[in-house]
Amino acid sequence: MSRGHGTEDKVDGAEDGRAGEEPGLSLGGLAQDSLWPGKVWDRRAWDRGSLTRLGVVFVVLTVCSWLGIALSRQSGGVATIWLSNGILFGLVITQPREQWLAYFVAGLVADTAADALWGDGFWLPLGVSLANSVEVVTSCLVLTRLFGHPFNLSRRRPLLGFLGVSVVCAAALTSALGASWTLLWVNAGPWLQLFRTWYLGDMLGMALMAPLTFMLQRExxxxxxxxxxxxxxxxxxxxxxxxxxxxxxxxxxxxxxxxxxxxxxxxxxxxxxxxxxxxxxxxxxxxxxxxxxxxxxxxxxxxxxxxxxxxxxxxxxxxxxxxxxxxxxxxxxxxxxxxxxxxxxxxxxxxxSLDELTGLANRRAFNQRLGQEMENEQELALLLIDADLFKRYNDHFGHVMGDECLQALAEVISGAATVPDAFVSRFGGEEFAVILPRTGLQQARMVAEQIRAAVMEMGLPHPATQSGFQTVSIGVAAFGAEGRGVVADLVGRADMALYRAKDSGRNRVVAE
Structure with missing residues (x-):
């Protein structure tokens, strides 16, 4: 028995869905490009999973259409909610556009088959099913034209568009077509009454089932x-x-x-x-x-x-x-x-807080971290590291190679600073700084020697240095757990040690 005919009224459900297309594509272009029959059975558009999904959808739609008719019989001929249109719409809008036509056909056949099971012949169910298809197809094309593909039903503007286009307008069009076709075959009462009950059930089904189907497919x-x-x-x-x-x-x-x-x-x-x-x-x-x-x-x-x-x-x-x-x-x-x-x-x-070139912490982050560490009552060491004769390196190789040299130094220094919680930063220009929490002067000097040796082992050519490779000079300063001064004292002492290392011939570590 088709929805709502043969009794004083019919109410059916509504559909909801989501489809998509790039904004700006005409409806005609969408129909030709996305729904063109030649693409439907393209092997590239279908795999075993897609075909299985289509088969399951066909069974679900048949059962839901049959259930909608059963509900209308139990409620005195009033189809209180029509489920299948909203389910089909909610499924179609999540699929590639080249598969849409197959889903539309599956919905049409499922709807017709369910109606025919109630003994309503063939032509009446076919017409009603075509009317339902108009609702789904129109909703998919119009909404994806307006909001693009994929169509996100959980966003406010697309949702409002769905409520207006699918729930209000497309459901009304389907109800008008379905009511008119039904009255050609059976006496189901006044057209306006049949349209009203059909429309309310269709609208409700679309508004409920399309969002629910869409949501169930979201992780x-x-x-x-x-x-x-x-x-x-x-x-x-x-x-x-x-x-x-x-x-x-x-x-x-x-x-x-x-x-x-x-x-x-x-x-x-x-x-x-x-x-x-x-x-x-x-x-x-x-x-x-x-x-x-x-x-x-x-x-x-x-x-x-x-x-x-x-x-x-x-x-x-x-x-x-x-x-x-x-x-x-x-x-x-x-x-x-x-x-x-x-x-x-x-x-x-x-x-x-990051230096854009090297990816290390910048001077601002260094100042913050050093201030925090100075507040702790524990040993604290600081290394100031200078790339030897870096201006000459830039003059000889150019600034692009100079940037690559600084990046390589940053990587080597980070790898060689093995003390737990060591904080490596770019201090400015070709200078780097390493904060070593809970570290005394002797251990800090050992870490500095590891860094100096690692830079040498890198073997980065530098014709202006004595060794012929890029080297670094390092100044080391430390505070004990007691009797420590202020931040400026620690930085100043490390800076003095660095200048002594450079004045002594570079490529060496000096502890203050």
């Missing part, structure tokens, strides 16, 4: 079910579920508004994924309880009372979706922006 969706968060997630989800059961088990008063505090709790604590799941659960419970004759909507009296009650419930769910989904998406965007800002701040803080 971060299952983060709310991580073992460390699972207990908290389940506890939060129990709140709206219990509130819905409480509200819809009480027939005496219209208490639907009690649900919104519970829903807002989910929006702010579980974000967009939790909101999608919660609205889906609320929809199943509220519609099921209403069809069974329970809840505040039992206060509605009059003709076609079941249809009236279901329509009110659908409107309530639509208001909740159009209110909560954008808020949840906005909060997710703000959370992502906050993380981005924090990462950028950390990156720029790091860059502010």
């Amino acid at each position: 971060d969706f299952f983060s709310i079910l991580h073992p460390e968060r699972l207990a908290n997630t389940l506890l939060l989800l129990v709140v709206p579920a219990a509130a819905t059961l409480l509200v819809f088990s009480h027939n005496g008063d219209p208490l639907i508004f009690f649900l919104f505090p519970a829903l807002m709790l989910i929006v702010f604590r579980l974000g967009f994924p939790g909101t999608v799941v919660t609205i889906f659960v609320v929809a199943l419970v509220s519609i099921g309880m209403t069809v069974k004759g329970h809840g505040p909507l039992m206060l509605i009296r009059g003709d076609h009372v079941l249809l009236h009650r279901i329509v009110v419930d659908q409107i309530f769910l639509a208001v909740a979706i159009f209110t909560l989904f954008p808020v949840a998406a906005l909060l997710e965007e703000r959370a992502a922006l906050q993380l981005c800002l924090e990462a950028s701040e950390a990156r720029y803080r790091s860059l502010a």
Whole structure:
């Protein structure tokens, strides 16, 4: 039995989806390029996993279409929610565009087959299925044209576009086509009434199932079910579920508004994924309880009372979706922006403390670290290292080779400073500094000799030095655990030792 015909009314669900295309590509171009039949069966577009996925999707869509018809029979001919369109849309927008046509065909065949199983012949189900296909195809093409591919349904602007294009407009187009085609074959009542019930069910199904299908394919969706968060997630989800059961088990008063505090709790604590799941659960419970004759909507009296009650419930769910989904998406965007800002701040803080050429800590970071170490009551040593005759090296080889020399020195010094927590920095120009916490003068001199020898072993040619290779001079100074002075004293003593090393012929270590 096709959705909502053969009885006084029909309501079906809505679809949701995400597709994509580069902005600026015309719809005609998208249809020719992305949906061209010649690409559908291209071996490069399909592997075993893709074909298996398509087969599973076909089975799921057939079952969901059959279930939608079964639900309409249980609710007096009113298709309360149509699941398959939203599921198909949510799946299609995550697939390569060259596979779209195959998914559209699978949805059409699945919908037709499910309808035919109820004994409705062939032409009526085929027409209704084609109408459903119009909704999915239109949504995919228009939304990817407007927002690009891949289509991110969890972002505010694409989500609002989806609600407007798919849930409001495309569902209305499908409902108009489906209602018109149905009345050609059966007497299902006035066209406007058939359109209304079809539209509300289709809209609801699209608005619920497309985001849910999309979210289930995102890796971060299952983060709310991580073992460390699972207990908290389940506890939060129990709140709206219990509130819905409480509200819809009480027939005496219209208490639907009690649900919104519970829903807002989910929006702010579980974000967009939790909101999608919660609205889906609320929809199943509220519609099921209403069809069974329970809840505040039992206060509605009059003709076609079941249809009236279901329509009110659908409107309530639509208001909740159009209110909560954008808020949840906005909060997710703000959370992502906050993380981005924090990462950028950390990156720029790091860059502010690094020397761009060598990758070592810069003079600012050196001053900070030395000040911190001076506050500790422990031994502290400082090495000041100067690249011997570096100006002549630059004059002979050029500044590009000079930069490469400094980079090589930075690497060698870092590797040879083996004391735990040694802090290596570029002091300025061709000078480097090494802070050695918890290190006395003798040990610091040994480290300095290791650095000097390692630079010599590097064998970097330098025609102006006595050895013919690039060498370094190193000044060493240290403070004991007691009787230490100020930062300037330690730096000044190391600087004096460095000048003595240079005056003594360079390529040597002098301790002050």
